[in-house]
Amino acid sequence: MCGFAGFLKLDRGLNADSMTASVLGMADMLHHRGPDDRGTWVDAEAGLALGFRRLAIVDLTPEGHQPMASAGGRYVLAFNGEVYNHAELRRELQRAGAPCFRGHSDTEVMLAAFEKWGPERALERFVGMFAFALWDRHERTLRLARDRLGEKPLYYGRTGGDLVFGSELKALRAYPGFQGEIDRDALSLYMRFGYVPAPYSIFRGIYKLPPATTVTIRDVAVVPEPVPYWSARSASQAGAVAPFHGTEVEAIDRIETLLREAVGLQMVADVPLGAFLSGGVDSSTIVALMQSQSPRPVKTFTIGFEEAGYDEACHAMAVARHLGTEHTELYVTANEAREVIPSLPAMFDEPFADSSAIPTYLVSQLARHYVTVSLSGDGGDELFGGYDWYPRTANVWRKLRRLPRPLRGTTSKVLAGLALGSARAPGFSSHASRLSPFASFDKLHKLAALLGRSTEPEDVHWILRSTWEGRSSVVLGADESFPTPPGWKFGPGLGDVPHRLMLTDLLTYLPDDVLAKVDRASMRNSLEARAPFLDHRVVELALSLPTTLKFREGRGKWLLRQVLDRHVPRALIERPKMGFSVPVGAWLRGPLRGWAEGLLEEGRLRQEGFLDPLPVRRKWEEHLSGARNRDAHLWHALMFQAWLTA
Template identity: 55%
Template sequence: MCGIIGFWAGPAPEQQVAERMAARLESRGPDDAGAWTDGSAGLALAHRRLSILDLSPAGHQPMHSPCGRYVLVYNGEIYNHRNLRAQLEREGGAFDWRGHSDTETLLAALRHWGVQGALERLNGMFAFALWDTAERALFLARDRMGEKPLYYGRSGDTFLFGSELKALSAHPDWQGQVDRDALALYMRHNYVPAPWSIHLGIAKLLPAHFVAIREDGRDVGPPVCYWDLGRIAEQGVADAGGEPGALAGELDALLRDAVGRRMAADVPLGAFLSGGYDSTVVAALMQAQSDRPVKTFSIGFHEEGYNEAKHARAVAKYLGTEHTELYVTPEEAMAVIPKLSAIYDEPFSDSSQIPTFLVSQLAHQYVSVSLSGDGGDELFCGYNRHIVGPGTWTKASSLPRPLRRGLGWGVDRLAQRDVQRWAQVLPRKWRIPNVANKLEKLGEALNAKDGLDFYRSLTSHWKDPASVVLGASEPDTLLTQSERMPELPGLREEMMYLDQMTYLPDDILAKVDRASMAVSLEARVPLLDHRLVEFAWRVPTEYKYRDGKGKWLLRQVLYRYVPQELMDRPKMGFGVPIEHWLRGPLREWAEELLDERRLREEGFFDPAPIRRMWQEHVSGKRRWHYYLWDVLMFQAWLEENPAR
């Protein structure tokens, strides 16, 4: 696991500039560093290395091909690199391998099969830059599901790329202007979705894409998709079938192989364990393939509604893992907040960023690699919106549109009144927790024009962000362009597809990558092996969602390793009590960032709706913590990155 950067700035690029940029990525690669320039082309490449496979100098980057034509900087792991070496030797004859790193294998594969041919054969997580000295072309590529980040674009007269924005900002030509349209997207989603970034002129390369750049970075070709998830989903549901027992057996074998491949390392490794289905199946399959207790890690909170540590402990005891847990006080968790802007590098407001960093920090004390259970919800129908959303939309959409809109308007008006306090006069058994916010959700469902719009409302924070972000016009995305959707049989399948395309790479995987890399820990995600993704789309939906519950087939595999009674309990998110902290210990910090004069002088937000939400939240009238956390994380980021 590493960090990469580069720039194309005309003749005589300065190697010291490249080294200074790469130094910003030291936590991604504390073990080694390298830089290289091509003076005739005006290109500079640099690399920071976290040594996981082949700890010797044979894995040093930038790496040159034996023929001298290609130069590679690469971040990630290629899990099938030994198989690729064998295939290369069969097809290309003898290779004079200098070491056993996957970097060397990747470089040989790119040389032998070309960029697209190599990408189609890789099983791994990666972002890389390949310089072809003969073609005078730079190729940037990203893995299928978006586990590893890659930013690129022009700032002034310079083309820049890198693993994180903080490295790009170290270049003398960096301009760093805030893209207000991207800010509006952030306020809706709590992350900036690809291909946008928070900065004008800088993009995120989409997962499963590569791009060719020529002419000193002035000729940037269109991104090319080498693995089309939409087509895979369409073909998968068309081919879906099979008996549950056979499918469970196939899934078991695929999971075992995916986990086993991700256990390859020349350094200590372990696993995050929350006690939920996904992390437990990963830990169970690791232990089943290990001759010693696997190291597992979990974080606990003393607040009961946020604590899964006791469940993780019970699972670890049954599996026989070497388990380490840390109970975190509110003070320890809140101490992470000042670090978030530097860790996440652009505005990011999924509050589970805090425990994700804490569990990464804990694991890094014992291991250099940790496996994660992310991806199971998206692949196997695990989120509440997958479970209850389609039925809710079916009922709502059965009403005539004018009637729905009228009811939606009425429900919205009711939600804006102080219904939470009114509800307190009812007998306890009749009270609906968080009734105002639930009424708001119901109003959104009634107002949606179609299933795609319904999904967008369910996954949105600020519902009209352009009205609060001054000077913004919210761009169209996959969630607003029905013509870009594949042909899928129903809303449940569409939701899983949209989650895999948007929420998974831009929120979940970004969160895990930045948190783990901030402490020099490599996180691997076996459930996102592309073979498992393709298999999941071939599983009939009735074997994912069954008897009112999701992840049915995955649970059948898990029960082969862990008793059902140890696992079956209500789903719990991996969060922290931000709602209560904003009314208590974080109130003074938040008040300073949300000061009306400050908001007005900075000029990004209309202060009025933000101040109204803040006052309603502090008073207990409404629960606006998700919306407010979006604003607070931007404000904190802005302090670290003053707007230009």
């Protein structure tokens, strides 16, 4: 696990020393991602510079140093992540006559694969999480690539005519002359969902490379569109055409076998390794499969909280005792959790409003005292139906479909008018709650949007998941017609509603929120986090399974629970899903009130000119009065304001 950065200049043949200094400045912004080593590679004639920071995980010797050149000299690679099947590929390459390997790093195997099979075929053979920059010295081309599910980040774009790229935005911002203009349209998407979705970033002209794609730059003046090399949608389509037809027991056996193999591959490291354990289905399954393959107790880690309703540590301890792991738990106070907040803007580089980043950072900090690699259960919810919004959204969609289209439009206009009037009418809230199954008037606008804009279940999904509804509802100057990111709607033909929504989350919410959170929080502590559920072979099998194997009696993860039942008594697991959250709403009315008031002060908002002060202040006053809980709206605004002023 590491970090890299680089640039390709419009002007060629520049001074190599100045280029080296520039790229080192970019790479050193990623010291937390790679505290063990640093390196550069410069081709001044081509205008290309690569910088690297290394966190040594596999092959701790200097033979793992990057950027690394291939044995034949054609390719130069800067690589962040892990290719878990590198030992198998190494053996195959050796049988095919590859030159002798100097060390035993996966980086060297990747380069040999590029030389033997070409970048496209080699990429298809890699099992892992990665982002990389590959320079072809023969063709003078730069290829950027990202892993299939988006575990590792990669930003790129042009500034002043030059191409810049790197693992985090802070590296790009260190490029001499970089001027980042805030993209108000991307900001509006952030305010709606709490993260900036790929391919956008908070800066205009700078992009996130989407998962499972590559972009090949032959001319720095022309940056082509990314090209996919794998597709979850295609895997889902293949699963719809040829679904899993075995028995329930065969399905349980098959998923356990694949998960066990994925866990086994991801347990390979030359440094201490452990796992996050919340005591829920996903992390408990991963830890159980780890312990079944380990000759010694697996190191597991849990954070506990003092606040009632936010603590899962006791459940994790029970699972750890049953499995016999070497368990470490740390109870943190509310003050200790809140102390993380000032570091969030620098941690994420762009606005990010998932408050579970706080405990994720703390558990990563705890784990790093003992290990350098930690496995997690991320991806289980999206693959096996863990979120309650899947059946809830499907239920709303069934009700909406019963209404004729013209009636939906008329009713939408009426409800929109009621919502507008309710904001001006004291006491309307209690009356509206009797009129609408959505419980209160502040959700009438969502019901109006559902009736007026929903043509597919994905529309329902995004409207219900939105916080600040409407593209330009709070961001000044945002374009209401700004296109939604690709992959947000897949249309009919890809299975039933829960299946479609799981696929949507797999391609959007998972990489842009969950995996971004885990990557930044863990790497801020120089800890590598691995997610066995996201082995693409596990993903492909999960996408071929009928939803009847995932949902039973209104609950998700049926199949995964059957796997876990073989290792952990159900009584230790059965409880409502808690998530990994902190009491932001109460904090904003209490110890964070002064901090929030300063960031949301009306004059300040007007002077900055990004957020409309009127709706922001209205939400703030409603929250402080206790009339409504506006913690999500306010946290989105506060995380942008904190980032803007950092």
